[in-house]
Amino acid sequence: xxxxxxxxxxxxxxxxxxxxxxxxxxxxxxxxxxxxxxxxxxxxxxxxxxxxxxxxxxxxxxxxxxxxxxxxxxxxxxxxxxxxxxxxxxxxxxxxxxxxxxxxx
Numbered sequence: 001x002x003x004x005x006x007x008x009x010x011x012x013x014x015x016x017x018x019x020x021x022x023x024x025x026x027x028x029x030x031x032x033x034x035x036x037x038x039x040x041x042x043x044x045x046x047x048x049x050x051x052x053x054x055x056x057x058x059x060x061x062x063x064x065x066x067x068x069x070x071x072x073x074x075x076x077x078x079x080x081x082x083x084x085x086x087x088x089x090x091x092x093x094x095x096x097x098x099x100x101x102x103x104x105x
Contacts, residue, residue, distance in 0.1 A: 023066040
């Protein structure tokens with residue numbers, strides 16, 4: 001499985017969004033997805049680890065999960081090819097708003 005297949009699953013995106021706010025224990029991540037069982041969340045976390053999006057470290061009896069910035073490089077590289085479209089649209093919006101404000105003093 002690659003990183004894009006991994007993030008295609010909505011529950012995994014919830015886990016990534018939760019980890020974007022900071023490191024979390026496994027229990028906190030299970031609580032972030034109350035509709036799933038603990039084994040299901042563990043499977044999703046395993047997949048995210050395998051594709052390199054998260055890492056885990058032991059802390060006594062707990063496991064602490066964190067995002068891996070280098071795991072996001074593939075996603076960023078892919079999106080980078082589309083950033084110019086955003087810039088063009090934002091420039092057009094700025095021109096439109098500027099023109100509209102001059103027409104309505």
